Amino acid sequence: MKIGADIVHISRFQNIDDFSLKKIFHPSELENKDPLHLAGVFAAKECCRKIFPNSNWLDFEIKKQRNGKPAIHTKNDFKGDLSISHDNEYAIAVVIVE
């Protein structure tokens, strides 16, 4: 079992340019450009990258399930769990992979 955690300042996504965003997020993740949402997704992706050091940002897609809980989608089958939380200025995410 492997674990990854990440914390990020939400304000860093306020004035970020589109070009950087496109390199990190899939179009589906950019449908909502609210800094709060982006920060959460970014933290989740950073967790995944900590677990899989040779991976790229675009190897993971963070998507909400029907019940509102975010989940990780990858090219191949992925067995793991993700949790994202926000408070005031920060977003935090934790990922566990079996």
Place this chain on the structure above:
Amino acid sequence: MNIVDLISFRGGIAFLERKGYRTYPTTYKELKQRMLKTETYLIKNKVKKGDRVLIQATNCVDYVVLMLACLRLGVVVVPLDFHTSKQLRKKIIKETEPKLVFTNLDSLEKLTKDLKQNKSVPAISKDDVAEIIYTSGTTGVPKGVVLTHGNICSNVESLKKGFRLKLRHISVLPLSHMMEQCSGLFLPLSNNSLILYPNSLRYSDIIDLIKYKKINVMTAVPGILEGLKKAVELREKPLHKLLGWQFMVVGVGGASLPKELEDWWRKRVLLLQGYGLTETSPLITTNLPFKKRKYSTGKPLKNVKIRIKDDEIQVKGPNVMREYYKKPEKTKEVFEDGWFKTGDLGEIKKGFLYLRGRTKDIIVTRAGLNVYPQDVEDELNRYVKESCVIEKNNNIHAVLSMEKGDPKKIIEEVNKRLEQYQKIASWNVWGGEFPKTPTGKIKRYEVKKKVKHTLFKHKSPLDTLLASSLKTHIKKNVPLTSLGMDSLKRMEILALIEEKYGVELNEKVLGEKTTPKELENWIKKRKNVSYYDFGLPKLNLIGKTLASLITHIFCRIDGNKTAFQGIIVANHTSALDVHVLTSCIKTKYAVAAIPHLFGMVIKNTYYKIISFLIKHFFNAYPFGYGVGFESSLRFTAHLLDEGFSIIIFPEGERTRDGKIQSFKEGIGLLAVNMDAEILPVKTEGLFRVLPYYRRFPRFGKVRVKIGKPFRLGKISYFKAAKLIEKKVKSL
């Protein structure tokens, strides 16, 4: 007299609008129809002559449609800059009481689509109000400049005398800016010219758009010209190689143009400097192609008179505004015996105006917006002893004189209260007292001079770029991670390098231990990998005939013939794939191929020959990481805009065993971003005719199975790749 009457609505394409990577045209005919339908929409919403309509949006065709419809009906347009805060918008709404407020124009086309075209318009005289344009003022409360149809017409008509050519313009300033409206919208429309609206002001985008869309003219403020000059210099290529020879006229105004910058541009293009204010709708003087002087802002427009009184430039003429909206006191202040006082200093020599500095210390941002240092200083002075706000690298820089407190927190706090365009980008603390005039005013110029010499002074442009991003001093051999680079900053730095140098680097280049010096070497290495020398693929008839002949001699092709334009995705079995596909699919095509086939990464004779062959026999162009994904996407979009179909083999290489291999993710990236139809195609039998390991073909039967074209929504790139792979395999 209505401004819209200046437009004849004849002549082909009026606008090119960039959305995502693609560019979409709107003809003059469509523009007129949409304008007439929007008029009906306005009438239905009980908007009539004299009412106000507020528009806050980025430049787009919908903006122009709405604005023209309003103007034709005599409705007063109140254009607001896109970044205006909600609070300020509220204030302006309270003052102007608009009937309709548009902050999002996405649905305008849908709303007006099924409406009838309006047929009757009220009579408009030259004294009817056309627009109320808000300019920032030192008091923090902006003033609404009231401009009539006559004001704006006089300006456009005099400009038209100097420029009558039908040209292609690029719009880089906001439409809420009078300079953009006059020389970037009404003038080109009255000449039946074409206007391109980009969706980003990144220099790499602008450079490619100017070249690809064959743009001739740009109207800009000095800030943009400075940035573009730097971008051209860092690419180490001549301007005309980057932008094309057709790019020849640059109009500049809005702020004083440094002599050095003027000289640089004058050597390369026809640079025409003008001078004016929003209050003078906007031009007062301008240089014309055959009437120009170095370092001058030109001669007054027709019927415009200027005089110098106590060094100050004063104006009288049909272009001068009527008043500041609901501010008679302010209006009185700026008029003297019927002359409008500009507040700028200048002198006239042989009829040409030369600016000599400004009485107001305005900072003009890259977007052409005016920032009054006083406004920002007032906010800062609540927290610090004294402050001085200056311009640095086209950004707002604050110099603080303070005894206690955390400057970083103060800046954050103050930025929350400032308008978007006023926000402080960088700051430093001043030791001791500011240099002052005998009357106690801070000597801004001296502060500016000293700050420029001490702050982040780096010799190499890369170090300056890194310093501005990481907000620290850069040392050549210290790893960037030690200087504060984290994973998000890494992406931002890569984005900056792409914009400034036109070089795309892999994220892995910026590793844990990468130093600025190593990064510089990477940039040098990758500099020559680009599309600059790569024109549109042209079908070489001899090459094509020869290749088709070989294909038809050896293959008995069985497949339905179809016509298609979009992205053709097929499995890659043989070198004859392209010609087999194009014998069934009727289209003008280009083949996306891996970049190192073009000798872009490794340059030697072998690759030169291969490159020549695949370029001419297969009509191929490089696509993928080797040349940079961003520029690959831009070039592909350009090909699709030009009516080409893109043929791509997402397996990356020919099959070795006849089976279809898994598709690379690049196809997902291409398919999702191009907004084009995708045609899945599968070929069978070619592996027998000419497999990977054979040099000469055998005779054989080939089947081409063509699927149904489809489009992709906003899905992840790997899902898109999988979906396309499934579609091809299932044929």
